[in-house]
Amino acid sequence: MKALLLDLDDTLLDYSGGVDQSWTEACSASCASAGIDPAVLVTAIADTRRWFWDDPERQRRERLNMLGAWQHIVEFALERLGQTTTGLAAAVARDYAARRRERMRLFPDALDCLTALRRRGVPLALVTNGDAVQQRDKIERHGLARFFDAILIEGEFGVGKPHEAVYRQALQALGAAPTEAWMVGDHLEWDVGAPQQLGLRGVWMDRGGRGLPPDSAVRPHWIIRSLDELTTPRGEPAA
8 A cells, every 4th residue: 555545424434423313303402392293303304314315416416515405304304294384494404413513523443543554654635525614624623634645525626436536636646656546435436436447446444344235336455344454454355
């Protein structure tokens, strides 16, 4: 490994933890005055957000403004319930955003791994999709910028993974050829398959130990469950 590209959400940062609890708490805090059963709205939001994010084009568009996306999800859920309460969707979305922000933490292995890689002199790039404001906030709050030679955020760069320009820009910033670099992340297509098409080694972060989906067309070069495995390799070669 002469250069390393790293994903942010659910690779370095526990982004998905606490999602359901945050929605439940946000609805409970905001629905009482509107006369809506919070549990009913939570159920409608659970259905709506799956539908909302399953559309690739809508996901690409909406993830650039996450607060707006969360408000749209609540609006659609309220429509399903026949509710038109003014201002409720915005209130729930703001409350949810604040709760999510407070719950997000780096995984316990993140700082030790980044510190070890820097000590070894490995050039590092952080490559993340999404909202420029929110992603920058995560990076600053958790003190990540000091570890990276390059940071590419979709909302700042203009395009996101899996567009090849993202990986090429990161490699250029690190002064590395594709065959010298690895990319590590939890998304099989964005963090493994697309980089592999350019010649990088794709490393899949499988923290939950789920294993590759049976129908996966992507075959990682390496499967890891912890970032520790990047500095003390024990990863599982893909079959």
